[in-house]
Amino acid sequence: MAVIVQKFGGTSVADPDKIKAVAERVMKVAKAGNDMVVVLSAMSGETNKFVALAHAMQEHPDPREFDMLLSSGEQVTISLFAMAVKAAGMDAISLLGDQVKIITDDSHTRARILAIDTDEIEKHHASGKIVVVAGFQGVTSEKNITTLGRGGSDTTAVALAAALKADACEIFTDVDGVYTTDPNMCKKARKIDKISYDEMLELASLGAKVLDIRSVSFAKRYKVPIHVRSTFTDTEGTWVVEEDELMESLPVSGVTYNKNEARITISKVPDTPGTASKIFTPISDADIVVDVIIQNTREGGLTDMTFTVPLTDYESAMEIVKKVCADIGAERFIGDPDIAKISIVGVGMRNHSAIASTMFQVLANEGINISLISTSEIKVSCVIAEKYTELAVRSLHDAFELDKTTPLEERS
Ligand code: ASP
Ligand code: MG
Secondary structure, rough: OEEEEEOHHHHOOOOOOHHHHHHHHHHHHHHOOEEEEEEEEOOOOOOHHHHHHHHHOOOOOOOOHHHHHHOHHHHHHHHHHHHHHOOOOOEOOOOOOHOEEEEOOOOOOOOOEEEEEEEEHHHHHHOEEEEEEOOOOOEEEOOOOOOOOOOOOOHHHHHHHHHHOOOOEEEEOOOOOOOOOOOOOOOOOOOOEEEEEEHHHHHHHHHHHOOOOOOHHHHHHHHOOOOEEEOOOOOOOOOOOOHHHHHOOOOEEEEEEOOEEEEEEEEEOOOOOHHHHHHHHHHOOOOOOOOEEEEEOOOOOOEEEEEEEEHHHHHHHHHHHHHHHHHOOOOOHHHHHHHHEEEEEEHHEEEEEOOOOOHHHHHHOOOOOOOOOEEEOEEEEEEEEHHHHHHHHHHHHHHHHOOOOOOOHHHH
């Protein structure tokens, strides 16, 4: 008998009929002789409504009370789901995070899971029940209700799968898997059958829409294979698993883009010890996360500093830079919010040379200028003008033949 965790997102349980349909789907798997744990999100839109309600009461809602409110959407879906199962003649029980004993730290609105007690779930499995658990919530040792951050139900599912040593962890959503790139940007985008945890983490901007990225870090740490798939079809989705030979044989697995960054350049900065810290300390003190940083050396003891920040923090970063420039005696600074970061990702990059230079060549052939480059072991990113995003994504997707299944893949 296998233990299977299945998580359904807000769009999958958006109304009573959808909840009934999901219950049918789960019961089929239960009837095949499996012990089921179902993790549910709130109905889509509900959590957002609670956020608005809280802000109508208090400008900065009290964190404890905010979590108390936000966690309530899941209580609705799990109880309705258990009723649907019972109406169809099987047995189920709904459990909140504190009833399971999903223990978290006390960082309200972004709590981390510290421990999960599996006794309660196992007891109900022993008596043949489908166990339905509220996603996104936990409880502190002081008995305060916490939430795991928006989209946190995926993490609940992965954490339960790890604690129960489940045979499978399936995340059901409204898309059928992870694609080689954004299908809205490139018609040739192809569903990926299998991807490694590290690639999934690097493809965050693609993956975030499909799978909450914190759940992937969790899955990697505890080696939980995740199957991301559609609620509305029976087709296989994408498996997020440990790296294997096939993945290493492919130089590139996906192309991703991020239009939500801005670039700032400070020119003719005195090249003395402590300058970088004078620039970046006030920026980090303002909670602004800097992504790519490049420093160029000039003649005459001067240097240029270029970096990117999230678009939402662009105005405040420019304000800070203005002050810092006067402070350190830099000649001038310029900003550009109309940029995009295009990345190619693949664990195979470790064994294939010339991937980066191919990328540069492809962009050059299209007449696209690269203003910043950054690399990691399994990723190459280029910052370009935003208006070329689509062209860059399509040309890279073509150049690395991401629309084609590989011979190895066909065999597996
Ligand atoms: N209901 C929560 C949210 O909307 C958690 C989740 O759906 O995963 O963020
Ligand atoms: Mg989600």
